[in-house]
Amino acid sequence: MGIRTGLRNAMAAALLAAAPLTAPAVAQERPLRLVLNVGLQTLDPIAGPSFVTRNFSYMVFDTLIAMDSKGEYRPQMLEGWKVSEDGLTYTFTLRDGLEFSDGAPVTAEDCVASLKRWGLRDSLGRRLMAATKELRSTDAKTFTLELSRPFGLVIEALGKPSVQVPFIMPARLAANTPPTTPVAEVVGSGPFLFLRDQWIPGERTVFARNPRYRPRSEPADGLAGGKVARVERVEFVNMGDPGLRAAAVQRGEVDYLEYAPIDYIRTMQRDRNLVLARARGYAEIVGGISINHHQPPFDNVLVRRAVQQIMDRREIIAAEGVPENLSQPDCLSLYACGTFYAGPAGTEPVRETGIARARELLQQAGYKGERVVFLQPADSALINPIGLVMLDRLKQAGMNLDVQTSDWSSHAQRWIQRQPLDQGGWSLLPVIYTGFDLANPLSNPGIGYNCTNNQPWGYCDAAMTPVIERFEAEGDPAKRREIAGELQRLSIQGANFPLAGQFASPAVWRAELKGVIDFGFPILWNIERGGR
CATH class of the missing domain: 3.10.105.10 (Dipeptide-binding Protein; Domain 3)
Structure with a gap:
């Protein structure tokens, strides 16, 4: 083991042992701890084309359309959409009660600005925007995408599940930040809040349940449905050494590994305290x-x-x-x-x-x-x-x-x-x-x-x-x-x-976790500990 790896592992162990630095009401509950494949450095899902930033972003941002477990696209922030007979005009309507973490309501203007910024960066987004005649808000809850030519993947584009995902953020940030430059603030409308003052870049990222978030009424299904945060606090922890990761989840010091260390998969399959993901394809x-x-x-x-x-x-x-x-x-x-x-x-x-x-x-x-x-x-x-x-x-x-x-x-x-x-x-x-x-x-x-x-x-x-x-x-x-x-x-x-x-390098989580969505990357809403 090199000096750098040793220091990183020592830091990770110290973080696991550290008491949560939150208000007493939150500290009463043990945090849900996830070990990601690599440490988190970039907080902007448009500027940073990596899985770790994507995982972070699903915690704090939300999407207009989401893919369910069958690979079908369903409204998420949207109430729904309509398509004109010629297939060139899409009208989207936001559902009621959406708020950003700063208390501002989510508006159609925010959606338009976010999509335009994403469309300057993402491959699918750029191609959608190149086929777009106009993208405009028509009132606070409604916006329209008018195509200049046929484009058969509008819904697939807006529901794109992985990097780079068209997450929605306030227009004041999206409209004034180049897509290659990280936004100055993390303000989303997702199920969790990012606690920046407790962030140690590359080592630990801390989240609290977002009390402003209004989940959909449907059951959670893949990335779609009700994103109900059932734990008060979540921590992303970085551990560079696979053996340390395996030992930590086996001992219950962490709850969830984004990827099971391959050398330990056979051992984990025999451990009744662990569950390995089955998602494939x-x-x-x-x-x-x-x-x-x-x-x-x-x-x-x-x-x-x-x-x-x-x-x-x-x-x-x-x-x-x-x-x-x-x-x-x-x-x-x-x-x-x-x-x-x-x-x-x-x-x-x-x-x-x-x-x-x-x-x-x-x-x-x-x-x-x-x-x-x-x-x-x-x-x-x-x-x-x-x-x-x-x-x-x-x-x-x-x-x-x-x-x-x-x-x-x-x-x-x-x-x-x-x-x-x-x-x-x-x-x-x-x-x-x-x-x-x-x-x-x-x-x-x-x-x-x-x-x-x-x-x-x-x-x-x-x-x-x-x-x-x-x-x-x-x-x-x-x-x-x-x-x-x-x-x-x-x-x-x-x-x-x-x-x-x-x-396949499947995820692994503790068996006492209930409601885990086996989708292909970490989804931390809907999870609760057994016995609650």
């Missing part, structure tokens, strides 16, 4: 490598294809130590297997991968040993093994690697920058996504950001643009699936975002 994890297309040598497609060739899915999944019944090493689709658009179209270049082929491609590209800055997030129990395998295989292929190891939060800050390599820039970063993020072409990191100049990848394939436009306009799901296959072929051909294999 959308909930499964897919490893990948984010390539900086802005920086040489990866502005050359042959060099990117060489990286694609080193992605041996079986070796990477083996390095994770995932049990066979929790992995899908034969899944080649860019859309997570088990989701609607998944299929084999265009996967021929990645059906057989190898280091020898990678060397050939580098030679064809004229690669002369240019420096490649590889960011390795050592504190992520899931990403670190993926990165180690990639590093070994990239070296075997002949790449000149400058490996820079740090925590995920630090790398995430560099990831969204476009500095030259000698000024803190980067070339490659191993990452993980879930099926939620990869399921739709317009949100898929290897397709949805094409020519948007908006996210770290920076790819732009002119041949992909008209195909995306066809996909956007198509209202028939079966025809969209066919177009999605064509987009997959183009993305793999351009080596936009090489994947590293699909597997």
Whole structure:
């Protein structure tokens, strides 16, 4: 164990032992403690494209539309919506009684400003806004989205479940903050309040029940339904060491792990005090490598294809130590297997991968040993093994690697920058996504950001643009699936975002917790302790 890891674990242990720093009425109840995969640094779900920020945001913000456990989209902050006969005008109405945590009512103006800001940043949001003639509020509770051309995924866009989610915040913040700059305040209308004065960035995040929140009357179902906060206090705690995480949940020092440490899954399955999540498909994890297309040598497609060739899915999944019944090493689709658009179209270049082929491609590209800055997030129990395998295989292929190891939060800050390599820039970063993020072409990191100049990848394939436009306009799901296959072929051909294999790394929680929603990422409303 390194010095940094030891200090981090010591801090985590101290945080677990610390008495809650809240008013006596709140302190009477034991807080619900969740261990996330990495520490929280960014509090803005639009500025920060990471799971940890998404998890934070579902606590304090709310969405207009939400996905339920069946993958269907239901009104959340909305009372409902109407669509014109020509399909070009959507009218949305907010439900009564919505308030922000500062006491201000939620208005249609807030929704319009929030959606416009999100639409400058998110891949699906940008495409929706590009097809929008006007987005305006018509009264305090009603706003209208008028399309300039057919766009078949309006509801799917507004109900997007994972990064970046169109959360609603006050117009005074959304309208005056660029999408890449974090908002100055955390003011949401979600079921919990963020206690900023108790936040230790990267280590501990504290929440209290939001007394202003009015949940829907329906039962909680996935991200939809009544978000009833049944505990007074929640804490996100960071523990870098998997063994420490496992011991903490087994001893009851924490209640919930975002991901069960893979080496401990078999032991946890035999522990009657623990429950492992069963959600699959959308909930499964897919490893990948984010390539900086802005920086040489990866502005050359042959060099990117060489990286694609080193992605041996079986070796990477083996390095994770995932049990066979929790992995899908034969899944080649860019859309997570088990989701609607998944299929084999265009996967021929990645059906057989190898280091020898990678060397050939580098030679064809004229690669002369240019420096490649590889960011390795050592504190992520899931990403670190993926990165180690990639590093070994990239070296075997002949790449000149400058490996820079740090925590995920630090790398995430560099990831969204476009500095030259000698000024803190980067070339490659191993990452993980879930099926939620990869399921739709317009949100898929290897397709949805094409020519948007908006996210770290920076790819732009002119041949992909008209195909995306066809996909956007198509209202028939079966025809969209066919177009999605064509987009997959183009993305793999351009080596936009090489994947590293699909597997389950299930959440785990204490058996005494009741009402846990097994959805694919932590949902902390509806939970209560047994015996209450």
